[in-house]
Structure formats: structure tokens, C-alpha cells
Amino acid sequence: MRRHIDRRTLHAWLDGEVDEATRGEVVRHLERCAACRRRLGDIETFLGRFDALRGPLAPRRELWSGIERRVREAGSPGGVPARRESPASGRRAVPDPRRRRAFVAVAGGALLAGGALVFLSRPAPDAAPAVRSADTGVRGSEAGIAGIERAYGPVLDRLSRLVEERSRGLDFDLAASAEVDLAIIRASRQEVRDALRGAAGDAGLLAELEQGYRSEVRYLERLVSVARF
């Protein structure tokens, strides 16, 4: 074996899933190739980290209820009630931009502070559905976009990293299917974002944009649970 060993073969070799001839070639190549030994070390480190992550990973927390609770807490006098309506919320969204910013800050803080919130379970069957308000107050688009990105960005980053780390266990077809789903979610969100550009502010579109982020978070949560194989 004169060329370097490709990553897939290294993984297969580690898993004992190569035939006898390949195994011998891999061993001989590793004996004389420092680059491949380094790559092997990287993979072993990664696998160790992966295995360490597998078990106790998930202090399962409820993302949405956690956010909503913090928002509700902040929403008592001077704070911010949830923007989306629910039967208990009086079905009135918050039109005040200041409140919106506070919402974003509180939600973002909650997301950041709760490190483990990345392993959040899906909303419970009996959770109140989120209903989008059509008359949310108007906000500046750029500020609104930035606020939403600040709130959801860290969670998406964490979930994305987790999926990357764990996706070695994903079946090829499932991975391909997930890529298509995520591409659709992101393309749809980008379309909304493009529509918002240049507009002074549109509450409905901002809510649509936020819905796009929520969809991706929920999808990645599910993907993480699968990638725990």
C-alpha cells in the first residue's frame, strides 16, 4: 500500500471490518507512515470522545417550555410575555420593540446558559401549540433578524456540532435524507430572510423567519437522538 490510507478504510480497520489482506496492508503501511498514524490517532481520539458522549449525554430538558418559562418570568411587570399566542396567554402578542429585544435577550441568555439545553426533548404531546400572531408589532428588519439569529444561533451551532460528531453512526440513506430536509428548511428560511432585506420591518415575516429556525432546531434535535447510535 503505497498511497495513504483513506479515512473510511481506517475506520473499517478499527472496527475489524476489513478482510485479512487489507488488514495486513494497513498494518504495514502504518508502521512506516507517520501521517497515517497521526490520522489514526485523530480518529481514535474522536472515537473516544464520541463514546464518552454516548451515554450520559442528555440531561433531557425541555427547550421550548424552558424558554417560554423564562420569557414568562421576564414578562411579569415590565418584562416580556411570549410573542406567540397560546390559549393561556390571552392571544395577544407583544407589539413593543423594546419587549421584543428583551425577549430575544432573555431567550438567548436562556439558551446560552443552559448548555445542556441542546439535548432538549421535543415538546410534549400535551404542550400548548405555538400559534403565530399576525399582528405582532413592527420591528426593524435588520434588528429583528439579528435578534432572532442571536437567539437561535448558539443552539444551532451546538446541535450542528453534535450531529457532526455523532453522525458517523448514521446510515448513508438517513444522512442523505437529512441533508435534503435541512437544505429545504434552510432554503425556505433564506427566502424569507431575503424578503425581509430592505424592508423597514414586517412582523409576519419575522415570525416566519423564526419559525424556520425553530424547525431546524427541532429537526436537529431529532437527528442528534438518532446519531446517538
Add this chain to the structure above:
Amino acid sequence: MRTCTVRLRPWPTRARPSSTALGLSPVILALAIGDPAVATAQVGAMDRTWPASGSASVAVRAPHATVRVDVWDREEVRVRKTDPARRQRVEVTPSPASGLIVAVEPVGPIAAGRRRSDTVFVTVPRHASLSVKTYWGAIQVVGAEGDVALESYFEEAVYRGGAPRVSVRGFHSPIMIEAPHARSIVAESGGGDVHVLSGGGRLRVETVRGDIEARARGALAEADLRSTGGSILLSAPLAATATIALDTHHGTLDVELDPGVGARLRLETYLGAIENALGPSAPARRSGPVRANALDFSLGEGGALIVASTYRGDIRLHRRE
């Protein structure tokens, strides 16, 4: 914001989910709950029954098999499998605490890209609660009347029966739920369509690429139906204070309501049209930074709220037949 990229790196050599990977190892679970019941393992064809223990709950984990479940009026669980090639091993672990655990695993390695599609038949007491999880296989459950939770990643997941609560989850799998007595239904898919018939109560459905068709025989109290690429149809009587949310990006929204329904409706589409057979027929062009077709009006005097939003699709309100 840092751009989130998810690079899925499929390595087929690692792609052989086991029943342990699917979240349950019978022996480990039995030991963990202090119930070291003796597991029965068998390779090849089988047809055996076990007494239904505890609260008559049954968990089936079969990564590489299709699972078909039906019911009978006996306090026993029957597991059948025709497997002349002896490719699958069935392990059954009775547990007073957690019911009967049925794990079906392939014997020996499976080459990358190969799938096995054996079928396992399970018959459970009619009132049993049921949890079934597969990876490659389909799931078909008929008649179980306890709580039902199904998870299939690629193949169709079907439930028909009188369960009060049903949860079905998939990634690429179409989902069909016919549970006319259910008061709580959750269905999630990525690429599959979702068809639901519920008894009313609470309903939550989400899919990315698929269409959603949701019908209810009893009054819906809460419904949250979301798709990104698909269309949504909702046809249901509504509770007086129902809260209904419908949202899609590319698809059309069809809502069928009873003639006498009392509800406030807020409808909004950015690139589509609104057709309303129940109220105002000329949707206002909503003013604002971004133009959209929007309607906000009330029907009757009820307190239900319906919020429907789509970016590209049309919204159509119909009278429910």
C-alpha cells in the same frame, strides 16, 4: 452568527443499528430495573407465547425487520417469525415492571448497503400499551388500545386502533394514523406524508417535505400542524376555545370548518391567494413593508382561534361536509 453547517458523514461500515442502539437492551434493562428475568433467545423460525406481565406493555425493537402487531383477547403475547435462513435472532424478556421486551437482531454482520427485511408478527392483549422501534423495517399496528409509540426511520408506520394517545416518529417514513378515539396524537416525519384521523383533543404534526392531512371526529382543542415543503389539510370540528396553528412555507393550506363554527381566523400568505367560502370573499392586501394577502375576521361568536400562514402557497377555507 456563525454559519451552521451540518456535514453528515455517512460511513456505511458503521451503519448497523442494533436493538441496543435503538434504545433498549432487554437484559440490561431487566437488570437495571432490578428484575433479572431470564431472556429467551431463539434464532430462525419461531411461534411462541408469553404471559403478558405487569401492565401489559410490550416493547419491540427490531432494527432490521418489519414489525406487524395485532391484538387478541388473551393475556398473552405471541411472537411469530418465519426465518428459514436463520438470519434474525429474537430475544424476549418478560419484566413485571416494564412488560415484555422483544428484541430482534440480525445474526452476523450485514454488508454495507444491504438490508434485511424479515417480518416479525406480534400479537398482544387488546388493552396493551405498545412501543415499537425499527430502522429499516415498516411498522403496522392494528387494534392496540393502550398508549402507542412507534418509530420507523425509512418505511411506513401505520397505526389503526382505539388508543387514547398515539405518537409516531419517522425521518423518511410516511405515517398513517387512524385513531378515532385518540385525544392526543403526535406525528413527526422528515420526508414522509402524514395522514391522521383523530378523536379530537390535541394534535401535533410536523414534517419537512411531506403533506399533512388531518381529520378529526371529535372537537379539536389544540392543533399545531407544520410543514416546510408540503401542503396541509385540516378538516375537523373545533372546541369552543380551540387554538389551531397551520404553517407551511411552500405548500397550500386547506381548512374545512363546520358551518356554525365560532372562531376568529387570521390568514396570511405572501405569494399566494386566499379563497374563502365561509366569510369575507375579498382578502385585503395587507399594508406594510412587505405586501401580503391577509384576512382577519370572525365567524359566529365562538372563541376558537385559527392562525394559518404560508409563504408561497394559497389558503383556502371550505365548508366541512
